[in-house]
Amino acid sequence: MRPSDVVDMFRRKGGTRCVEVGRRIQGFLDGGLDADAAAKVAQHLDACRRCGLSADDYRRLKSALNEAAAPLPAEPLQRLRAFAGELAANGTRYE
Amino acid sequence: MSDDEIPGLAKTSRAEIGDRFDAIVVPEIDVLYRVARSISYNASDAEDLVQDTLLRAFRGLGRFDGRYPRAWLLTIMRNAHSNQHRRQRPTLLRHDTTPEVDRRNPPAPSAEDVATASMAAAWVADALDHLSPRLRQVAELVDVDGLTYDETAALLDVPAGTVTSRLHRARRRMRGRLERHPDFRSEH
Numbered sequence: 001m002r003p004s005d006v007v008d009m010f011r012r013k014g015g016t017r018c019v020e021v022g023r024r025i026q027g028f029l030d031g032g033l034d035a036d037a038a039a040k041v042a043q044h045l046d047a048c049r050r051c052g053l054s055a056d057d058y059r060r061l062k063s064a065l066n067e068a069a070a071p072l073p074a075e076p077l078q079r080l081r082a083f084a085g086e087l088a089a090n091g092t093r094y095e
Numbered sequence: 096m097s098d099d100e101i102p103g104l105a106k107t108s109r110a111e112i113g114d115r116f117d118a119i120v121v122p123e124i125d126v127l128y129r130v131a132r133s134i135s136y137n138a139s140d141a142e143d144l145v146q147d148t149l150l151r152a153f154r155g156l157g158r159f160d161g162r163y164p165r166a167w168l169l170t171i172m173r174n175a176h177s178n179q180h181r182r183q184r185p186t187l188l189r190h191d192t193t194p195e196v197d198r199r200n201p202p203a204p205s206a207e208d209v210a211t212a213s214m215a216a217a218w219v220a221d222a223l224d225h226l227s228p229r230l231r232q233v234a235e236l237v238d239v240d241g242l243t244y245d246e247t248a249a250l251l252d253v254p255a256g257t258v259t260s261r262l263h264r265a266r267r268r269m270r271g272r273l274e275r276h277p278d279f280r281s282e283h
Contacts, residue, residue, distance in 0.1 A: 026262070026263045026266060027259075030244075032244075053280075054270075056280070057270050057273070057274070057280070058266060058270065060273075060280070061219070061222075061238075061266060061269055061270055061273065062238055062266075064216065064218075064219040065219055065223075065234065065238035065239050066238065066239070066241070067216065068216060068219055068220065068223075068239050069129070069239050069240065069241070072125060072128055072129060072132075073138070076128065076138065076141075076142045077124065077125065077128060079142065080124050080128060080142065080145050080146065080149070081121070081124060083146055083149060084116070084120065084121050084124060084149055085121075087113075087116060087149060087150065087153045088113040088114075088116045088117050088121070088153075089113060091109070091112060091113065091116070091153050
């Protein structure tokens with residue numbers, strides 16, 4: 001990162017500084033900010049190319065992680081569902 | 096007390112408990128098994144852990160207020176996991192230092208699996224592998240398994256703020272690693 005980039009991070013774009021958005025960007029992408037805070041972050045992301053790219057990176061990462069979930073093997077799930085069915089029907093045997 | 100009543104739970108019939116179990120617990124079996132695979136050494140331990148969790152949930156259902164069933168079940172799983180490992184080996188929840196079942200690196204993948212796995216998936220697996228076990232576990236539970244911050248906190252027995260900070264740190268590190276792959280930004 002160049003010195004000018006560091007200075008740039010403390011400038012306001014879209015009403016908010018990059019450093020503030022950097023702290024909130026993940027909460028924003030997870031939908032964890034209140035409406036007012038989310039609107040400020042969104043405004044900044046529209047105005048700041050670097051933070052916009054950063055948000056895109058996190059979106060890609062989240063999407064790739066979400067896709068990384070391997071399908072669950074069927075047999076253990078069938079056994080567990082059968083066990084649950086047995087509990088629901090005759091659970092007092094297990095008391 | 097009639098034959099249909101559960102001992103210790105007056106006026107709660109066996110059928111009523113069975114119905115509640117079907118409505119509250121059974122829909123969560125897939126999630127419980129997925130999480131169990133995240134925190135267990137092997138598939139057999141994971142299945143045992145879910146079975147133990149289901150049994151404990153059944154026994155505790157009469158005292159459950161019906162709110163946040165997944166978080167309730169994950170708390171039960173945490174306790175079951177602690178007991179399981181107290182009997183077998185030190186617990187990996189909370190004080191873990193060793194990665195467990197590696198779901199993204201299963202043994203002996205088929206040639207077809209290898210051929211069809213996208214580069215992006217391989218990079219993400221690599222980025223996960225380079226996290227500390229503690230950060231990796233939170234990233235897997237939230238971003239791969241789909242638990243909320245609160246559900247993850249219930250499972251790990253840590254404050255939700257701890258989950259948030261670990262998760263954000265994990266993602267920052269993974270992003271830093273992925274930035275080294277020149278095609279990461281064009282892959283999606």
